[in-house]
Amino acid sequence: MDVIAIEGLVKRYDELLALDHFDLHVDQGEIFGLLGPNGSGKTTSINCMLALLTYDRGSIRLFGESMAPTRYDLKRRIGIVPQQVAVIDELTVRENIDYFCSLYVKDRARRRVLVDEAIEFVELEEFVRFRPGKLSGGLLRRLNIACGIAHKPELIFFDEPTVAVDPQSRNAILTGIQRLRAEGATVVYTSHYMEEVEQICDRVMIMDHGRALAQGTTDELKRSIRTGERIVIELEGPSGPRARPDSRASDGGALPTRELERLRALPHVLDVSLAGNLLTVSCEASEHNLTDALASLRAGNARLGRITCAPPTLNDVFLEITGRELRD
Amino acid sequence: MNICKRALTIALRHPLYLIIYIGFLSSMGVVLMGEAGGSGAREATEVPRARIVLVDRDGSAVAQSLEEMLSQTDKLITVADEPLALQDALATDKADAVLVIPAGFGDALMDASRTGGELPELEIATGGDMQAAALASQRASRTASLIASRAALMPHASAEQVLDGMRKLSDIAPAVETIQTAEESTAASRLAFYLTFSSYTVTSSIVVVAGVVLSTLNKPDVRRRQLAAPVSSWRMGFESIAGCAVLALGVCAWVALVGIGASGAGALLSSAGAQVALAIASLCAFALVPLSLAYTLAQCGFREEALNAIANLGGMVMSFLGGAWVPLSLMGANVRAVAHFTPTFWMYDAVTCALGAQEVNASVLATVGIDLGIIALFAVAIMSAGLVAARLRVREV
Numbered sequence: 001m002d003v004i005a006i007e008g009l010v011k012r013y014d015e016l017l018a019l020d021h022f023d024l025h026v027d028q029g030e031i032f033g034l035l036g037p038n039g040s041g042k043t044t045s046i047n048c049m050l051a052l053l054t055y056d057r058g059s060i061r062l063f064g065e066s067m068a069p070t071r072y073d074l075k076r077r078i079g080i081v082p083q084q085v086a087v088i089d090e091l092t093v094r095e096n097i098d099y100f101c102s103l104y105v106k107d108r109a110r111r112r113v114l115v116d117e118a119i120e121f122v123e124l125e126e127f128v129r130f131r132p133g134k135l136s137g138g139l140l141r142r143l144n145i146a147c148g149i150a151h152k153p154e155l156i157f158f159d160e161p162t163v164a165v166d167p168q169s170r171n172a173i174l175t176g177i178q179r180l181r182a183e184g185a186t187v188v189y190t191s192h193y194m195e196e197v198e199q200i201c202d203r204v205m206i207m208d209h210g211r212a213l214a215q216g217t218t219d220e221l222k223r224s225i226r227t228g229e230r231i232v233i234e235l236e237g238p239s240g241p242r243a244r245p246d247s248r249a250s251d252g253g254a255l256p257t258r259e260l261e262r263l264r265a266l267p268h269v270l271d272v273s274l275a276g277n278l279l280t281v282s283c284e285a286s287e288h289n290l291t292d293a294l295a296s297l298r299a300g301n302a303r304l305g306r307i308t309c310a311p312p313t314l315n316d317v318f319l320e321i322t323g324r325e326l327r328d
Numbered sequence: 329m330n331i332c333k334r335a336l337t338i339a340l341r342h343p344l345y346l347i348i349y350i351g352f353l354s355s356m357g358v359v360l361m362g363e364a365g366g367s368g369a370r371e372a373t374e375v376p377r378a379r380i381v382l383v384d385r386d387g388s389a390v391a392q393s394l395e396e397m398l399s400q401t402d403k404l405i406t407v408a409d410e411p412l413a414l415q416d417a418l419a420t421d422k423a424d425a426v427l428v429i430p431a432g433f434g435d436a437l438m439d440a441s442r443t444g445g446e447l448p449e450l451e452i453a454t455g456g457d458m459q460a461a462a463l464a465s466q467r468a469s470r471t472a473s474l475i476a477s478r479a480a481l482m483p484h485a486s487a488e489q490v491l492d493g494m495r496k497l498s499d500i501a502p503a504v505e506t507i508q509t510a511e512e513s514t515a516a517s518r519l520a521f522y523l524t525f526s527s528y529t530v531t532s533s534i535v536v537v538a539g540v541v542l543s544t545l546n547k548p549d550v551r552r553r554q555l556a557a558p559v560s561s562w563r564m565g566f567e568s569i570a571g572c573a574v575l576a577l578g579v580c581a582w583v584a585l586v587g588i589g590a591s592g593a594g595a596l597l598s599s600a601g602a603q604v605a606l607a608i609a610s611l612c613a614f615a616l617v618p619l620s621l622a623y624t625l626a627q628c629g630f631r632e633e634a635l636n637a638i639a640n641l642g643g644m645v646m647s648f649l650g651g652a653w654v655p656l657s658l659m660g661a662n663v664r665a666v667a668h669f670t671p672t673f674w675m676y677d678a679v680t681c682a683l684g685a686q687e688v689n690a691s692v693l694a695t696v697g698i699d700l701g702i703i704a705l706f707a708v709a710i711m712s713a714g715l716v717a718a719r720l721r722v723r724e725v
Contacts, residue, residue: 072558
């Protein structure tokens with residue numbers, strides 16, 4: 001069953017088209033990633049789903065029912081972890097979680113149990129009497145998450161929860177999200193960090209300018225582009241006696257232009273770029289890409305350092321679809 | 329209910345504001361009440377005597393009569409009629425004023441009084457003590473004016489006859505009776521002063537503390553989280569205001585207890601409990617104004633620093649216009665007219681009416697009721713602006 005079903009959503013801010021006929025379907029129990037650069041419409045789409053924003057056209061159905069600002073029955077089943085830490089500075093960790101949980105759960109005894117579970121989930125047991133001002137950035141993020149999930153929602157929106165978080169806390173947050181899914185929650189996760197999305201999301205939608213550019217599993221998305229392999233070769237110093245100044249690449253690289261051209265002419269090679277001493281060769285999926293490229297370079301007496309060979313990333317997917325880097 | 333409870337928790341987590349705005353300002357009110365109210369009726373009242381150098385350049389009977397009369401009320405000092413000596417008397421503080429009766433003054437006064445012309449004026453130079461000099465000058469002018477009036481009434485009498493009659497009149501001393509005011513009446517006036525001053529305490533404390541609570545709950549990210557929850561924004565606002573209303577009630581209770589205790593109005597509670605209750609009810613009604621102001625400011629996005637500034641300046645201006653610092657009767661007509669547009673004026677009116685009444689009758693209730701109604705209207709008007717701001721902000725996520 002679709003937990004979220006959005007059809008043709010259009011949202012305008014005066015002249016700016018924030019969402020342009022946006023469609024989204026999220027299945028129950030999956031972690032769905034919304035990937036896109038800042039301003040691509042991720043947060044706007046979440047705000048529309050939560051009925052915090054009105055929209056100009058389209059429909060939003062959550063749990064099979066139409067969403068509206070007064071659909072408190074639906075809101076009760078949803079949790080939100082906003083991008084900015086949204087807690088009350090004057091209240092302690094426990095009081096904050098209890099306060100936000102009380103907006104969903106009236107029964108005090110049940111709430112006490114839920115708050116304890118949330119504290120345990122984000123491992124803030126030692127800090128329950130602390131006020132937010134005394135917590136580190138990572139602990140604050142964990143508190144932010146606890147406030148959003150304490151009432152055990154069935155659908156949770158995580159809006160860039162790892163921005164400005166140290167790697168250790170980031171891993172803890174990502175592991176926590178996977179645990180929530182394991183407990184039955186459906187998660188919508190927005191980020192512009194492709195590694196995170198690749199790590200935890202079952203399906204991913206790539207957004208830009210309010211539009212869904214592509215969606216599917218990470219493998220499906222990677223297969224959907226021409227790039228099948230990326231070879232990165234570190235060149236060691238000038239490439240031998242034949243490397244004369246007049247024959248060098250205009251970008252100042254350590255390889256003569258004609259050898260770059262020779263690489264480009266190889267079968268399955270899509271693009272060759274040289275940045276400093278790093279040579280990147282993008283190829284279609286093929287069995288002999290690496291051996292062909294190395295043979296070509298050796299023929300030109302290039303001195304080679306480290307060589308890595310990797311499948312395409314979501315950044316490659318974004319680059320190929322939009323023509324620019326994801327973090328532009 | 330938890331929203332209301334947490335609103336109070338947030339307020340209590342700002343103890344410094346509670347100490348400064350409630351504790352310190354109410355103590356300040358007590359001190360000012362002591363200064364203004366005094367400790368009770370004085371045993372006797374002494375009319376201040378000014379030291380006057382009287383220079384008689386006229387030598388007429390009128391001038392002599394003036395000198396006689398002034399010597400009864402002021403202390404006359406003899407100084408040579410030379411400019412340097414006269415200036416020296418004032419400069420060295422030997423005298424408070426120099427009064428010169430110019431030549432021809434007596435005749436000119438008699439003529440003017442009988443022909444309806446303009447009365448001649450005495451020449452006066454004042455020293456450092458302006459108040460004593462002004463008083464002496466006023467007495468001299470008044471005496472001259474009395475002689476002129478009597479001369480006008482006796483058109484055919486000689487100057488001696490007129491002055492003789494004046495002397496007889498001046499010998500009649502007015503009968504002075506000292507009325508001992510009841511201790512309750514003094515306590516009531518002290519309490520009235522204190523409660524009027526407390527408009528500042530109540531305004532600043534509620535605007536700051538309730539404003540901080542409401543602006544905290546209104547921070548954009550917190551608000552977004554709250555709006556996503558299954559609670560209507562109406563209920564959210566209602567519960568947070570309810571929390572602040574409890575806080576406002578607490579402030580009023582504290583102010584009232586301190587006021588009753590410090591003014592010695594405890595005895596009033598048994599003899600004039602209804603009057604005291606009405607005065608405190610006026611204070612509570614007045615608290616609605618800063619409460620609605622705090623709500624509006626929070627909805628408009630004002631934060632802690634701005635709230636402090638507005639509360640202090642607004643509180644001072646409002647309490648000033650309510651007559652807390654200087655009695656309204658001493659202010660100009662324009663200021664009094666402006667004061668009518670502040671809720672503190674109506675609170676002052678209600679408090680003084682309630683505590684000044686011998687008994688609570690329909691007339692007192694009507695006056696206080698109208699005052700409280702006007703105060704409530706102020707609160708409603710301000711709250712309406714806040715509700716509009718809140719409505720507009722709901723759309724900004």
